[in-house]
Amino acid sequence: MAKKTETYQPVTIEDIVFENRNREYGSYYLRQRYRKYLFIGFLISILGVSSGLAVPFIKAYMNRESKVVLVKETVAELQDVRQEEDIPPPPPPPPPPAEMEQQVKYQAPVVVDSAREEVQLAIVEDVMETTSNEPVPENIEVVVEDEPVIVEEEPAFVFVEEQATFQGGDVTTFREWVQKNLVYPPVAVENGIFGRVTVQFAVNSKGEVVDVKILRGVDPSLDKETIRVIMSSPKWGAAKQGGRAVKQQFVIPVIFMLQ
Secondary structure: OOOOOOOOOOOOHHHHHOOOOOOOOHHHHHHHOHHHHHHHHHHHHHHHHHHHHHHHHHHHHHHHHHHHHHHHHHHHHHHHHHHHHHOOOOOOOOOOHHHHHHHHHOOOOOOOOOOOOOOOOOOHHHHHHHOOOOOOOOOOOOOOOOOOOOOOOOOEEOOOOEOOEEOOEOHHHHHHHHHHHOOOOHHHHHHOOOEEEEEEEEEOOOOOEEEEEEEEOOOHHHHHHHHHHHHOOOOOEOEEEOOEEEEEEEEEEEEEOOO
């Protein structure tokens, strides 16, 4: 009778894969425990996600409790303040004894129906001595105060029918005259100050330069020199509007340059 040989029946997928192979190799060991490690990793992930979602809710709950405590403390403080405000202020202290004595010593003025008037009679001889026989002057000077003269200010025009003229030219000629007559302040030269001063002025109906004003200055010394030169300008030919002399306003730059 023939002897039956025992055959190996694979049980798992690992047994099927590693049939007739070296099972002592590490891959067989890892594949046997793969499902177990996968399940443990899944549980750890679930716990991590759950804790991450639960932490904000726990913090929010704790903050709500702290806010409730703060609100209760604030309400209690407000009640204490209101109770302090409801307490009436203490009455003022009584006056010191010295003031009371002064009030007692004060006496009201006495009202009298008629007052005595002392009348002094002048002696006739004294009156006669004070009189004189000098004639009264015929011409009496009457001093009359002069009334203040009100000078009406001329309106200044920017655009006119006939421009104001300077030495036969226009405002460009005046700019050249200003640049020639400028004296560079020594203080500005020592400090190396230079720049462009923008000045505004007007020529009235008499041809005089008036209303000089610095619109944009550089330094007090340069501004002062600009005003001095423009105020020393000779007379202009007045501008005309509608056939009559009028006041015209100008704005020019004055340039200070160091050589």
